[in-house]
Amino acid sequence: MTRSVLLLALVLCTTSLAVLLYRYQKLHTPLLPSTQSSVWKVEAMVELKNKELPVRIRVPVPSEGKRALVVQEAFQSNGLATAIIGKDSERSIVWSGKLPKNQDPVLYYWAVVETGTRYVRQPKNLRSPQKIIHSIVDDEQADRLVQFVKKLKHSTDDDSALVTRIQALFQSRLSNELKFLNKISKSEVLSARLFSAMLRTAGVPSYVGRGFLAVKAEREISPRYWVRAYLKDSWQDIFPQLKEQPDSDQLLFWNYVDINMGKLKKNIGLEQLKFAIAPDATVVHPRALKADEETTFWTFISLDRLPVSMQATYRVLLLVPVGALIVTFFRVVIGLKTFGTFMPILIALSFRETGLFWGIELLGMVVFVGLIIRALLSSLNLLLVSRLAATLSIVILLILAIGRVSQIAEFTQGYTVTLFPIVILTMIIERIMVAWEETGAVNTMMLSFNSLLLAVLSYFAMMQPVIQHIVFNFPESILMIMSVTLLLGRYTYYRLSELFRFRSLAEGA
Amino acid sequence: MKFLLNGPKLRKLGVLGMNARNVDYIQKYNSRRSYPNADSKMRAKTLARKADIAVPELYQVVYSIGQFRSAIASVSDKQSFVIKPDRGSGGEGVLVLSRENDGTLVTSSGRSVSDEELKMHVANTISGLYSLAGQPDRALFEYKIEFDPVFEAISYQGVPDVRIIVFLGIPVLAMLRLPTKQSDGRANLHQGAVGVGIHMAEGKTTFGVSGMEQILEHPDTKNPITNVSIPHWDRMLDIAASCYEVFELGYFGVDLVVDRYRGPMMLEVNVRPGLAIQLANRVGLKSRLKMVEAQKELPTTVKDRIDFTKNVIAPIRIKN
Helix, strand or coil, X not given: CHHHHHHHHHHHXXXXXXXHHHHHHHCCCCCCCCCCCXXXXXXXXXXXXXXXXXXXXXXXXXXXXXXXXXXXEEEECCCCEEEEECCHHHCEEEEEECCCCCCCCEEEEEXXXXXXXXXXXXCCCCCCHHHHXXXXXXXXXXXXXXXXXXXXXXXXXCHHHHHHHHHHHHHCCCCCCCCCHHHHCCCHHHHHHHHHHHHHHCCCCEEEEEEEECCCCECCCCCEEEEEEEECCEEEEECCCCCCCCCHHHEEEEECCCCCHHHHCCCECEEEEEEEEEECCCCCCCCCCCCCCCCCHHHHCCHHHCCHHHHHHHHHHHHHHHHHHHHHHHHHHHCCCCCCCCHHHHHHHHHHHHCHHXXXXXXXXXXXXXXXXXXXXXXXXXXXHHHHHHHHHHHHHXXXXXXXXXXXXXXXXXXXXXXXXXXHHHHHHHHHHHHHHHHCHHHHHHHHHHHHHHHHXXXXXXXCHHHHHHHHHCCCHHHHHHHHHHHHHCCCCCCHHHXXXXXXXXXXX | CHHHHCHHHHHHHCCCCHHHHHHHHHHHHCCHHHHHHHHCHHHHHHHHHXXXXXXXXXXXXXXXXXXXXXHHHHCCCCCEEEEEECCECCCCCCEXXXXXXXXXXXXXXXXXXXXXXXHHHHHHHHHCCCECCCCXXXXXXXXXXXXXXXXXXXXXXXXXXEEEEEECCEEEEEEEEECCCCCCCCCCHHHCCEEEEECCCCCEEEEEEECCEEECECCCCCCECCCCECCCHHXXXXXXXXXXXHHCCCEEEEEEEEECCCEEEEEEEECCCCCCHHHHHCCCHHHHHXXXXXXXXXXXXXXXXXXXXXXXXXXXXXXX
């Protein structure tokens, strides 16, 4: 018996570890959470030159169709004909027509975008690198660059070394025949385009990414340009002229098409285009499931493919086993007695929403008042089920009352009380009452204290960003938790409380 | 904090812990199928009666609150009676009632109970307030034990009982459970009753325990609780050992009482007997269970099994 449990635990544990390591090694899922928000709201503000004249403005927007980065988007048209057209690099929003009278000449496009360049694909129909180089420098300089790259390619087989060498050209002051690069490296967009074209000349797949560097909320942010290069079996993000490369989790990829004002001159009636970004924690609408993305085993078990709103539910669900592990440990190894086996986990989950301090305050308040009213109900001699139903109604009214009073007192924490599991609260009240009548006040207080203690401990465990990150991004870790609970299921040693309980036997001997 | 180092010592003494009890004994030796034999007091009564084991007479079973009137009528001629949940545990929901001269009913602690309150209690019982997993239950109206005068001096209200742990048909450990003021007349240790160890061969009480404290006299009556001879001890061992076949359980506790008029009776069988019995006997239960497990062949007849208890099990003690 013990053997098969051990074996099963071992199998679960190794399976979980293998999947986890594969994800970490091959799919580059980070083991630790980044401190950055991964979803940002980007606002494009378009200002019109003249209210009276018809306009036609086309602004590239992030692609949405395949492996999209856009979680959600919206626009404001102010009476103009508006449409989002094209797909991939062609995808853009078009405003056209004449602005109706008294309409604001400022148009908006909003997108909620995920950071990271995981989903960004290589664009189709790139211009040839020679053409790009020639469009940036004159013919003679272009020849020199191509010569330089070819010589470099000849001397090394290592693409990474090649990239480093070419990148060095954009970062140091040159005094040789390539010194014209000094001027180019002052422009991010030209550096990126030239660098990318040089890499492609050397046979390294590469293209230019356009987007933003999302670090903090900014009311006006300039588009950034960087090079994406395929090195060591994966796409790397490189800012050629920067010595310190930003974290690719901070990159908000926008589109392959240029979005600076210079390139948008062709638009009729555009005065200016500005971008603003802010971290967005409240994504409401689910992202459509990517139906056209092929489902492999790995995408199947990756929860980040879920719509964002569903992800939130799964995040909570996946934390329950963590709480259950803690409860199991405290019951089996420590010997802590609580009300109900898994009740502390449910309390801990509601603390997640309310915050610990107010969670305990509100819980205490509801249970205390509930107990008083339950005691009054007790004298009415009601049948059990009706009494529970009555207590349930009382609990709901209490929650309403706390919510309203907090609203009037402009104390927003009060609202969160609605997230308490109402049925659980009712059962707590009933069990405390029965325990009080049956086993006395001391025992009841002890049980209540233990339950609260376990709830607080599970809360702290569930609130650990590392734990949250791991169970969500590596759901296979639940198998590991399960293997520990299996092992605890065969733990036949004394509980800590029993070492105390039976101490007289040990000391007597 | 010295107690944290007690583990190896307790292990050496063969003290049984809760985890080991659940995994190595209850789950290993009891088949789930047999649990209801013990969990339902009514079923236990029927099984026991078939095997000629005396049980408190059942006056009436109340399945729905509509039967409350007829149940009250069935006990109208009784001086006293008990109301129990059929599937209760730990003595919860047990109401011991006796009739005053003016006909009012009072509990063992002397509180008078109205009909209305009684009906409420029965309704709660039926809804499952006291049952093991909160499932709907039945209320049993049954004979109230008039306990043997031997225990008069050492119990406070309520009825003292004898708990015997039986393993593979062999009684291994026993204790006398004495109600106290704190336990409100009930014989459950976790509610404050006193446990007193019993020498398995002699049937005499040894040491007492109240909570985690070792005691030698009853906390309320102040009378000594040691060296009391349990009346009908051999018959009790006999009942305990025969419960093995009757209930088809490998590891269980059986609760017995000595009625003044009817002698030893079986009250109930418990599949999850508590571990405080070790404190009352100052002996590790596991050391005795191991002895039984170590036997290549266990005696089969009840008589041989009791001999085994007296000759092999009883001498296993903690060596001082």
